[in-house]
Amino acid sequence: MTAQGIYLDNNATTRVDPDVLAEMLPLFTEQFGNPSSMHGFGAAVGGKIEWARKQVQALLGAAHDSEIVFTSGGTESDNTAILSTLEAYPKKKSIVTSVVEHPAVLALCDYLEKKRGYTVHRIGVDNRGNLDLDAYKAALGPDVAIVSIMWANNETGTIFPIEELAQLAKAVGAVFHTDAVQAVGKIPMTLATSAVDMLSLSGHKLHAPKGIGALYVKRGLRFRPMLRGGHQERSRRAGTENAPGIVGLGAAAQLALMHMTDENTRVKSLRDKLEQAILAAVPNCFVTGNPANRLPNTCNVAFEYIEGEAILLLLNEAGIAASSGSACTSGSLEPSHVMRAMGVPYTAAHGATRFSLSRETTEEEIDRVIAVVPGIIAKLRSLSPYWSQAGAPKEFAPVYS
């Protein structure tokens, strides 16, 4: 538990690891040179950037360090991957993606459809968040320039069968990109032997700072830069390197690889403990997404007949930070597109609450959350017109419902 409380919103962002920060600090002071400069100040930094590139390569299991392009984060990586491919294959006018992607992919696809005349196939999911494979296969064809499907969903943690999807895409000659922002560092990857062409990752999801990310570009893939200018990143991403960020990402990648086992054993068992305790203590709630195949740190529980923002406010008051797929937390009015895509009924979609752990999460923290959550849910349900003292939902039929 940090001074601010119990932080279970690691899919939103993570705390910069103190070792990562320590690696970064000299880049602000002694080693401040521009890596493009010919003098010694620059050279020292250039060497560190190449070290960081190798760390990211190792985390992804990529064949070559030159396949890593540093960017400003997940959104830039996603946008670059898609726009680069469309420019490289101008005759192909279709894009395949899923309905549960991050807005960094969805909003760009919407734009390309509306303003640039592309056909976008958005593949649906079932009520567990699993991709509709038949629809996916049906959407693939010679006109598809790029397939962009996330590796794991940020809200539910559900993992997609990326290797299978990539191979199917390759079979029709499409480029395969995956937004792996939530998956990198949590599940092992071997891109060297994979059909994945491009992969996006974001530093701040794995204990590096915000504003740094990377795009994996398989060697030999046709590439068109989004940012043009200087020759940085082998002319694939112009702009003076965010050297402290890159070094931070390198250090974070090194730590993530080291902690991968912990993530999949201790963190996972803490997540399971939290989830099982909530399910046991609280009636009328269920886990969204695919419980059997999801990120080890993520659990998203939908509490029926109450609303997510109210849950978050009471959790926050108890010193616990979580997240919600509720509309009211985002300023939009509809529940999250992921909950709706899975067909989670409105009775529960508004009350979907995400707890995302990290390697910093302790058992003591989880015990504290387990102790607090049932009371919060009970309190809000006691206020809810849909809930009766007996527990079961009672009849309540307001006008304009």
Add this chain to the structure above:
Amino acid sequence: MWNYTDKVKEHFFNPKNAGALDEANAVGEVGSITCGDALKLMMKVNPDNQVIEDAKFQTFGCGSAIASSSALTEMIIGKTVDEALAVTNRDIAEYLGGLPPEKMHCSVMGAEALRAAIANFKGEEWVDDHEEGELVCKCFGIDAAMIERAVTVNSLTTLEEVTHYTKAGGSCQTCHEKIEEVLEAVLAKTGALAPPKPHAPGTVGLDAIKPLAPKAEAAPAKLTNVQRMQKIMFAIEELRPQIQRDGGDVELVDIDGKDIYVRLTGACSGCSQSAGTMMGVQAKLVEALGEFVRVKPASLLPVGA
């Protein structure tokens, strides 16, 4: 996280009058689980003096929805039904020290529940009240009457504000045009114009910029009959080449006050477009004279004229 006032937090963390009111004789239920907001307001009204002696609520919704419900009960207990009817959503928001714009719909829900409960007490079917207006936003079940009330009470002027206050149009957005119609109708009715927006000191706001006054023109001197006839003849002469190009012709026959008789000849006389040609002549003459005149075919000349 929303920047809630201390008063909102106080009413959310420790809501007043939460729960069921068994002896309620006035119940209003509004909202829906689809919207993510629903409120059941229960009141105990003294039938003799119409005073609201007790009020309780049950709310499904976010922090500000619960706080708005709690505030509402505090505001109406002790009031007569008629006094309570005067409570608007704006009053609820002000009682709470303000709500974020995106959350104003929570206060609207409170005001709507109050109206529903009072209608219930009076034995009126409140749903009828709602049906007087067309259902505008199907996603959130918001009708025109509710939008009108929100616009009037809160002096709303934009579609975005209507969405913040009522949720209408916040989902599929296909009703945006309808919302704008309702909004315009209310603004036209109340004569409300967009309130002037404050601008930075030392600068001039857009509202302060006035269009240039049109150049004052001397009042046109009244034409003599001869001058008027000359103007008409000159205008028709100007038109003729165009009509002749179409294989026809036009001839001035008579002038009788506002009625000007012309004869179309050649191709124009039997042309299906002749009515259009007459309209064109009329437009030209109206422009030339600066007064309204009627151009008629010579065949309509009064007998004996």
